[in-house]
Amino acid sequence: MERIVRKYRGKGFKLTPQRIAILKFLEGNTSHPTAEDIYTEIKKRYPTVSFATVYNTVQVLRDKGELLEITIDPARKHFDPNPAPHHHIMCTGCGRIGDVFVDYSAALNLPDEVTSQFTTTGNHIDFYGVCNACRTKNIN
Amino acid sequence: MERIVRKYRGKGFKLTPQRIAILKFLEGNTSHPTAEDIYTEIKKRYPTVSFATVYNTVQVLRDKGELLEITIDPARKHFDPNPAPHHHIMCTGCGRIGDVFVDYSAALNLPDEVTSQFTTTGNHIDFYGVCNACRTKNIN
DNA sequence: TTACTAACTTAGAATAATTCTATTATAGAA
């Protein structure tokens, strides 16, 4: 019995071969892949896999709290298999996305004009920057 | 001469009637409209206006630093005519977006494993919550 | 004031991301 199967069985969704392949690809993956990235990878082993399967699976995983959907890139969604709340930084040059594992919640006090209108439940920070590779490129 | 024209002329883009209508609609607008919201509004006065004009205009305004593009809603882009850096809070019930005019930058120190990889240039916080209207609805 | 042209508007086609549908297949419960 595979480790992935052990980890995810009994969570309320079926573990099909395609899903196991998606879970394996995502396991420990810090590249923040898009749906197309996942599709391209799974297609190598399951050439008939469809986008519907990829989208269905990431939706199930999101709903079960096993995956985060990231909105930092205005062009498309990225996914993060680490469901622990954390933040992200995107390189404005190449689009690479990195993780920021710091909880800033204690510092993020909201003004009265906001707390009087909303009950806050969470926060996510998008940091923007330039990665080393892109900075080097621009210097030369 | 209208105030909008006075404010935006000489900024490097032509002020057409459609653009003036868009700028008027956006002026002081805190509803964070989508492209469709803008299109629907401008269509009232200019029935032949096209989506291309709306998208072209918001792109020009974004490039000129007169408008922010907001990614807090995974479903579609929203626009904010206040270009001063600030943050947003979205109601997870109805999708309403509010502004948060606090600069938290001083508190957002990044760990070494991030600063060694990225030179940070900015940040934007997505707060999530429930607005009063939605909270009341759920109680009843 | 007029003439000019780069920039703009428009309708509609194209693209890209995502979702839906109908059908067939299967994981996992009984």
Add this chain to the structure above:
DNA sequence: TTCTATAATAGAATTATTCTAAGTTAGTAA
């Protein structure tokens, strides 16, 4: 082993956004 709810698939549909080609115009400069 059987059964059925759930999932996979191909492909159509939908939605957001961008592109294209043709006609129009804002704003510059004579």
